[in-house]
Amino acid sequence: MCFTNALNKLFSIEYRSFDLTKNPDAALDVNLGDMNAVQMGSWVTFPCRSSRNICIRSTNEAWTDEKAHSGNARSFYPLHSIDPSGSYKLRESDNYNEGFSKSGGDRLHFNQNNYIWENNYYKNRIQYSNILVNGNFENGNRVFLANHYRDYTDQYGAITKIVSLASYLLVVCEHGIMLVPVNERALAGEGAGGFVYINTSNVLPETPKILSEDFGSTWPESVISTPYGVFGVDSNAKKIWACDGSTV
Numbered sequence: 001m002c003f004t005n006a007l008n009k010l011f012s013i014e015y016r017s018f019d020l021t022k023n024p025d026a027a028l029d030v031n032l033g034d035m036n037a038v039q040m041g042s043w044v045t046f047p048c049r050s051s052r053n054i055c056i057r058s059t060n061e062a063w064t065d066e067k068a069h070s071g072n073a074r075s076f077y078p079l080h081s082i083d084p085s086g087s088y089k090l091r092e093s094d095n096y097n098e099g100f101s102k103s104g105g106d107r108l109h110f111n112q113n114n115y116i117w118e119n120n121y122y123k124n125r126i127q128y129s130n131i132l133v134n135g136n137f138e139n140g141n142r143v144f145l146a147n148h149y150r151d152y153t154d155q156y157g158a159i160t161k162i163v164s165l166a167s168y169l170l171v172v173c174e175h176g177i178m179l180v181p182v183n184e185r186a187l188a189g190e191g192a193g194g195f196v197y198i199n200t201s202n203v204l205p206e207t208p209k210i211l212s213e214d215f216g217s218t219w220p221e222s223v224i225s226t227p228y229g230v231f232g233v234d235s236n237a238k239k240i241w242a243c244d245g246s247t248v
Contacts, residue, residue: 060093123158125151126171126180128203150204152178156213161220163230165245170230171208172223175216177241177248178208212248215241 157174
């Protein structure tokens with residue numbers, strides 16, 4: 001709150017009567033709200049602008065010796081009740097609007113670093129959701145747990161696009177192409193009925209298969225999946241490449 005340039009109403013007494021019984025025509029020149037306020041004359045109010053709001057009084061803490069001796073600062077009635085004891089025999093406070101008339105607020109300024117947080121960009125991270133179950137009330141494709149991800153090497157630049165290729169993910173980087181199997185099974189042995197596989201708990205393997213270290217793409221719009229394979233444009237090498245899942 002600030003009362004700078006507060007509009008205060010000052011008043012004075014003009015010792016002349018506004019008795020309209022003798023001169024009714026004078027009512028046009030008189031403020032009817034101030035008319036006949038007292039028996040002798042009337043209260044005349046007028047507005048003025050000031051840097052202090054005189055309607056708010058405050059205690060005077062400037063006299064430190066008096067406060068140290070008596071234990072009380074200069075105050076006024078009725079903020080403090082009348083007390084005949086010696087500790088209250090002080091002069092009345094003449095401070096008006098002491099707190100609200102300050103030119104500056106009581107603020108403390110501390111130096112802060114320009115960056116109060118760090119933005120981490122995981123350019124080679126692949127996150128995966130839960131499994132989608134048909135007929136389930138919850139859509140598993142929209143649930144991503146905090147630990148369901150895999151970070152891969154940035155040796156070939158950032159990942160620009162991921163294309164589904166059969167049961168694999170074709171990961172196109174800026175300067176390379178990787179093949180990442182999904183829910184890969186480990187071969188345990190061979191029996192009469194065929195090969196025996198063991199499912200692992202890893203959805204994505206830790207080490208991908210590198211298909212190309214020479215070609216990639218910095219433009220995800222240039223990588224297109226077709227029935228004949230995946231095609232892309234490498235603007236750095238000025239080449240158009242094709243991948244069938246095994247070679248580039």
